Amino acid sequence: MSDQSTLSATACTPAPALPLTGQVWINGAFMPVEEASVNVLDHGLLYGDGCFEGIRVYGGRIFKLRSHLQRMHQSADLLHLKPRYSLEEIEAAVRQAVEVNKIEDGYVRVVYTRGIGTLGLNPFSCGTPQAIIIAATISLYPDSMYVEGMPIIVASRPRLPIQCLDPRIKSLNYLNNILAKVEAIEAGVLEALMINIDGEVAECTGDNVFLIKDGSITTPHTEAGILHGITRRFVIDEVAPALGMTITERAVHLDEVKNADEIFLTGTAAEVIGVSHIDGTPVGCGKVGAITSALNDEFRRRVQTDAPED
Numbered sequence: 609m610s611d612q613s614t615l616s617a618t619a620c621t622p623a624p625a626l627p628l629t630g631q632v633w634i635n636g637a638f639m640p641v642e643e644a645s646v647n648v649l650d651h652g653l654l655y656g657d658g659c660f661e662g663i664r665v666y667g668g669r670i671f672k673l674r675s676h677l678q679r680m681h682q683s684a685d686l687l688h689l690k691p692r693y694s695l696e697e698i699e700a701a702v703r704q705a706v707e708v709n710k711i712e713d714g715y716v717r718v719v720y721t722r723g724i725g726t727l728g729l730n731p732f733s734c735g736t737p738q739a740i741i742i743a744a745t746i747s748l749y750p751d752s753m754y755v756e757g758m759p760i761i762v763a764s765r766p767r768l769p770i771q772c773l774d775p776r777i778k779s780l781n782y783l784n785n786i787l788a789k790v791e792a793i794e795a796g797v798l799e800a801l802m803i804n805i806d807g808e809v810a811e812c813t814g815d816n817v818f819l820i821k822d823g824s825i826t827t828p829h830t831e832a833g834i835l836h837g838i839t840r841r842f843v844i845d846e847v848a849p850a851l852g853m854t855i856t857e858r859a860v861h862l863d864e865v866k867n868a869d870e871i872f873l874t875g876t877a878a879e880v881i882g883v884s885h886i887d888g889t890p891v892g893c894g895k896v897g898a899i900t901s902a903l904n905d906e907f908r909r910r911v912q913t914d915a916p917e918d
């Protein structure tokens with residue numbers, strides 16, 4: 609006799625179509641995405657115990673691959689998680705995943721989980737950490753937002769203090785950001801600005817933030833408790849200087865953001881995107897400003913012509 613729970617689960621809830629296709633790399637082997645899964649006792653699933661990276665591919669080149677993998681291994685180190693593979697091995701595997709999936713322009717997700725353990729918290733009860741690479745295409749925000757700007761809100765809950773979780777760890781536990789993202793979506797927008805417990809502006813749920821006032825560009829310093837964004841660094845060190853612009857990293861307060869002429873966000877998936885409104889109030893003229901546009905153009909030109917892989 610069939611088991612009733614199995615019957616009702618399969619009869620009433622058809623599995624949703626997977627939003628991507630292709631081959632996923634897990635611990636050295638490729639398998640179709642439909643078959644790629646983690647064990648229910650993996651502490652990545654049970655506790656969000658692990659770390660990840662999102663990496664872009666532009667014209668077949670893997671943008672800032674080395675920096676991403678170094679950040680990944682720094683995250684693992686800070687979690688006392690010994691990666692299954694060396695930096696060189698995981699780099700070779702990422703290149704292979706991009707090639708196997710024929711990704712010319714896309715996105716790669718690299719995930720390390722703690723591995724299979726007991727139901728208890730002890731991470732050292734786990735076996736070997738797992739390594740996963742998913743290579744896919746991407747579209748985060750609609751194209752029109754890059755022209756018209758993106759409205760955002762200020763999240764009501766603060767960014768997790770650095771004393772509680774080192775923001776250099778890009779961990780699998782994103783609940784602080786997810787709850788802020790929920791606030792954003794419930795308010796009808798796609799991003800939320802997070803303030804730290806000292807009242808300083810930190811970052812958005814998946815992007816770093818910059819503001820422009822009277823031609824000066826500023827971004828919260830890393831002490832504000834932000835992810836040390838790779839796109840942020842690229843914009844500060846390479847994109848802005850190429851346009852003769854300098855960006856200052858310092859403590860930023862919410863009133864400065866609210867009075868800014870322009871605001872833009874940076875991130876691997878978002879790239880450089882202007883903000884049109886905060887909490888319904890226009891930023892500057894409520895459109896993407898001239899400096900943001902120039903930075904966005906220069907960013908795109910650089911990644912699309914010869915994306916640096918360092």
Ligand code: PMP
Pocket residue numbers: 662785811812813814815816834835836837838839840874875876877
């Ligand atoms: N902050 C947070 C919280 C992020 O998750 C991300 C990455 N999506 C960023 C900033 C941007 O970092 P990067 O430029 O390295 O993608």
